[in-house]
Amino acid sequence: MSSIAPYGAWQSPITAEDVAASSRTPQWVGTHGGQVWWAEARPAEGGRIALLRAAPGEAPHEVLSAPWNARNRVHEYGGRPWAVVPTPAGDRLVFTHWDDQRVYLVDPADPGALPRPISPEPERLHGHRYAEPTASPDGAEVWCVRETVTGDLRTDVRRDLVALPVDGGAADDPAAVRVLAASHHFLSGPKPSPDGRHVAWFGWDHPAMPWDGTELCVAELTDGEFGPHRVVAGGPTEAVCQFEWDDAETLCALTDPDGWWNLYRIGLDGEVRNLHPCEEELGGPLWQMGPRWFARLGGDRYAVLRAGRLAVLDAGAGRLSDVDSTVAGAAGVWGATLAADGEVLAGVVSGPRQHPTVVRLDLGTGELAALGDQPASSPDPRYLPEPQPRVFPGPNGEEIPAYVYPPTNPDYEAPDGERPPYLVHVHGGPTGRVFGVLQLDIAYFTSRGIGVVAVNYGGSTGYGRAFRERLRENWGVVDVADCAAVAEALAAEGAADPERLAVRGGSAGGWTTAASLTSVRTYRCGTAMFPILDLTGWSEGETHDFESRYLDGLVGPLPETADRYRNRSPVNRVDHLAGPILLLQGLEDEICPPEQSLRLVDALAGRGIPHAYLAFPGEQHGFRRAETIVTALRAELSFYGQVLGFDPPGVPRLELRH
Template sequence: MTAMPILPYGAWPSPIDAKSVARADGAPGWPAALGDEVWWTEPRPLEQGRVTLCRARLDEPDEGPKEVLPAPWNARSRVHEYGGRPYLPLEAGGATAVVFTEFSDQRLYLYRPGERTGPVPLTPAPGTPSALRYVEPVAGREGEVWCIREEHTGPAPTDVERAVVAVPLDGSAAEDPGAVRVVASGRRFLACPRLSPDGRRVSWIGWDHPDMPWDSTFLTVAAVDGDGTAASPHDVAGGPGESVVQAEWGDENTLFLVSDASGWWNPYQLTLEPDGTARAPVALAPLTEEFGGPLWQLGPRWILPLQSGLIAAVHGTASTRLAILCPDSGALDDVDTPHTEWSPRLVAAGRAGETVIAVAASPELPPEVIAVSVADRSWRALSRTSGGPEVPPAYVPRPEERVFEGPGGREVHATVYRPRNPEAQAADVERPPYAVWVHGGPTGRAVSVLDAEIAYFTSRGIGVVQVNYGGSTGFGRAYRERLRGEWGVVDVEDAVAVARALAEEGTADPDRLAIRGGSAGGWTTAAALAFSDVFACGVIQYPIVDLVGWRTGETHDFESQYLESLIGPWPQARARYEERSPVNRAEGISAPFLLMQGDEDEICPPVQARRLLERVGEVPHAYLEFQGEQHGFRRAETIRAALEAELSLYARVFGFDAGVPAVELRP
C-alpha cells in the first residue's frame, strides 16, 4: 500500500478547481407548476450569469428537463434589487405560455415556447431604463396577471412607489401605460398578492419604513370591486412587533398565514367575516421552530394549502424539513427523504394538485428540484443540474453542527467543515488554517448543503466554519434581535468567539485564522479586521464599510432605513454610526486583505469599497472590481477569479504553495 503523502495544509492536491466551481455555480430555484408541467429557474454562469427557465413533465419521467427560455433572455427581477419570483406559467390562448420579467429592461413579457416570434412585451417601456419593475406574478382575473410593480419616480434611490397591479395578457399595455390597473397600494412595501378562489377578495402583505419585513408587517384583505380594484381594506393580522411573511387562501373565507406573534414564525388559520374583518388567528403548529423566514426576496412559500385540506410546510431551526400538516389536528408528518434543507418555494403540481414541488439539498446532495407525492410520500428528483460541479464523495466536507459560547455565555450557532482529502495528510504537529465565513443579511442564515466553494477549500486543507451569529434567522425572534443596535459588535464578537474556540480546542491554528464575507458579511469581515487582532487576513466582498454614507443615500430604498434598527435612530445616533464604521478605522487595519466588488452594485456601491481603500495604511491588500457584476457574483469568469484570488491570499499569508495565479498585493 502506498503511504499517503504528508503535505502542508492548503497545498493538498484537489480535483475541484475554480473553473469547474464557477461553471456550475448556483442552484435551481423558483419552481412553478401548470398541471403536470413543472418549471424552475436555472442560473447560467457561462452565459454572463443570465437566468433561464427549464421545465419537465411529471407524466414523462424519462424525458428529463428541457430549457425553455432561449438566450439571451434573462428571467430576473430587480424589485428591491434582490428580486424574487420572476415568472408565472399559464394557459394563454389555449396554449402553454409564461409571463416573465426580463432583466435587461425589467418589463414583463409573454412567451409561448416553440413559437418563432419569441417573447412579446406586456408592459410599457419606461422613460428611464428599468424604472418600472415587476415581481411575484400570480393568477389574477381572467385575461390578467397580477404582480408587484415598483416604479422609480426620480433620481434618488428612495424616489419609489409600489403597487399591486393587474397587467392584461393581450399586450395592450405595452403601448398604453393606462391599461395597467392599480389594484392596491398604500404602504411603501408590498408582497404576497393573492386573489381568493371566488375572485371576490384580495390579500397582500405590507410594511413601512423604518421597519423591515422581519420586524413588523400587516396582512391586509380587501373586497375586489367590479372594476377590479381593492375596496374597503382591513388589516387582519400583523402589526407592530409582529412579522407576517406569507398568507394563502384555503377557501373564500379562510386564510392560512405565517406569523411570528409567538416569537417563532408559525402557521395560523384565520377566518374572515362577511364584512372583511377577521376572527383571532388560530395557531396550527405552535412550536419553537421556524415555518417562515426573512423576505429578502418576494415570492417564497413556506406553507402550501393542498386540495385535500392538508398543508405542506417547510419547518425547522438549524436545518429544515418538509412536512405535511393536518390543520384540524395539528399533526405534523415529516417526509422521509435524504434532504436536510428545503427551500421555502413550495408549489402544487399534477392534475389533482397533490404533488408538492420544492428545491431541496443536503450536505451530500446539491440543490435539486424535488417532486413529492402527498399520497404515499414517494419522491424523485426532476433536475440534476447546476447545484455545483461533481464533488467526488471522498472530498465532500462533512458538516458538524456546533453551539459555541459567546460573550456573557450566549449561544452562537455554527457549522464546522474540517479539511478532507483522501489523497493527502498533514504532519501531526501542524494544525490547519481556518476561514470563518460570515453570511450576508445580516438577517439571514448559513445552511448546511453541498457547496462546491466550501469543498474547494476543505479539499486543499483549509477548514471552513460558517457562523450563524446573533441576528441570524432560524432560531426565533429573540436570537435575531440580538443585533438590534449592536451591528458591528455582536456579529464581530460571535465570529471572534468561534474562531478562538476552534483554536483553543486544537481544531485550528491560532496564527492562521481568516475571515470572509460578502455584503453584510463583508461589513462584519471589515469590522473584525478593524476592531480585533484575531484574524491573520480577510476577504471582503461587496461590503458596507461607511454607515453614514449608507444611511444618507448610498444604497437602495429597501434597506435605506435598515440601520435604524441595526445601529440606532438617525441622526441622533450619528456618533455611533461613525464609531462603528470600519472606514474610520481603516488606517488601523494590520492584517492583509482582499477586497472584491461589482461595478454595477446598487446595494453596496463601489464608492464604499473605494472609500475604504483611500484610507488604508501600509497593510498589504488587493482590490478587484468586476465589470458587469451587481450584488453578488454571477459570471463564471468572476467567480473563478474571486476563488483563485482568495486562495492566493491564503497561500501568501499562511505559507503554502497554492498552484493558482498570485494576486498582487499593495503596497
C-alpha cells in the same frame, strides 16, 4: 497512500471552474398542468436566468432560451419572475425580462411563439420593475407589484399593485395600466380569493424591514376594482412572510405574534388560530418577494419547512410530522420554494454532498424523483467535507450555532503537530442563516487543507425573534463577538491554528469581516466581498430603497446615534486593522456600491498594510458570471497563502498593494 504536505498546499481536484459551474442553481419552483417548472441560474451564460419545465418521467425542457433572462430588479434582490396564467386565449407564460425589466407573455405550448411585451416601455432604462405576477379572476389581466423609479437617487422609488391587460394593450399605451392599490411603501403581490370576491396582499413601511413588522391586508373586489382594505394580521412587531387562500373566506399565513413564524388560519370574520403552536421557525426573512415556506395539500394538511426540513402539518389531527426526503443518500434541506399539486410536492433540495436539485415528491406513494442532474463537474465525494453541526458558547453564555467543515482530502496528510488554518465564513443579511449543506466554494478551500466554519451569529434567522433581535443596535458588536468566539474556541480545542485564522463574507458578511479586522485581534486577515464599510455614507443615500432604513434597527436611529455610525465604520478605523484585507466588488452594485470599497482603499493608501482590490464590470450584488467567480476564488486562495504562510499550487499570484 497519502502524501505529506502542509495544510493549504494540498493538490485538489476541485477547481474554481467547478465552483462556478456549481452556481447553476435552480430557483422559483412552481407546478402547472401536471408539470414542474423552475428558473435556473446560468453562470456560463453571463448569469442569465433560464426557465425549464419537466413532465413526469421526462427530462427537463428549456422553455426560455437565450437571450431571454427571467429576472427582475424589484428591491434589487429580485422577486418571483414568472407564472403560468389562464387567459381567455388559453394558458400563457408571463415573465419579467432582465434587459428591459418589462413583462412578457408567450404561449408555452407553441415552440415557435415569441414572447411579446404586455407592459409599456419606461421612459428611463429599468424605470419600471415588476414581480410576483398572477392572473386576475377573469384571466384578462396580469396583476403584479410594480416599482417605479421617480428620480435620480437610489431611494427614489414608488410601488403600486397594478393590472396589465393580457391582450398587450399597455405595451404601447401606458394609460392602459391600471393601478389597483398602494397601501404601503413596500407591497407583496396581490392574490384574489378562489371566488374572486376578495383580494389579499401584505405591506410594510420604513423604517421596518419585512421581518420586523408587516400587515396582511384584505379588500373586496368589485368588477376588478379594489375596495378599501382592512388589516387581518400583522403589525409593528409581527411579521407575515407568506399567505395563501385556504378557501373563499379563509387565509393561511406564516406570522410570528409569539416570536416564532408559525402557520395561522385567519378568517375574514376575524377568527385567528395557530394551527400548531411551536417554538420553531416555519417561515423566514423576505429578502426576495415570493418565497414559499408552506404549500396547501388539501383539507387540513400543509407541507411546511421546519428550518429546512420538510414536514406535513395536519391541523385536524394537531400533528407536525417530518417527511423522509432522502436524496443521494443524505437527508435533504429544502429551499423556500415549495409548490404543490394535490399530494405531489416540488421544490429544491440540497444536502451535505448534493448540489441544489429540483425534486418531485409524491406524498401518497413516497416516490421521490430528481428532475435535474448534478453538475457534470461534481467532485468525488471523498473530497467533500462533512459539515459538523456545533453549538459554541458565546461571550456572555449565549449559544452560537455553527457548521464546521474540516480539511478533507484523502490524498494528503499534514506534517505531525501542524494545525490547519481556518476561515470563519460570515453569512450575509445579516438577517439570514447558513445550513449544513454542500457549498463548493467551501470545499474548494477544505480540499486544499484549509478548514472553514460557517457561523449563525446573533441576528441570524431560524432561532426565533429573540435570537434575531440580539443584533438590534448591536451590528458590528454581537456578530463580531460571536464569530470571534467560535474561531477562538476552535483554536483552543486544537482544531485550528490560532495564528492562522481568517474571516470572509459577502455583503453584510463583508461588513462583519471588516468590522472584525478593525476591532478584534482574532484574525490575521480577511476577505470582504461587496461589503458595507461606511455606515454613515450607506445611510445617506449610498444604498437602495429597500435597505435604506435597515440601519435604524441594526445600529440606531439618526441623528441620535450618529457617533455610533462613525465609530463602528471600518473606513474610520483603518489604524486598528489587524492584518491584510482583500476587497472584491461588482461595479454595478446598487446595494453595496463600489464607493464603499474605494473609500477603504483610499484610506489604506500609504499605510503599509498589504491589501488588494478587484473590481468586476457587469456584476451587481453577488457574483453571477463564471469568469468572475473563477477570478475571485483564485485571488482569495492566493491571498490566504501569502498571508497565512503556505504555497497553494497552480494558482496565479495575487498582487498585494502596501
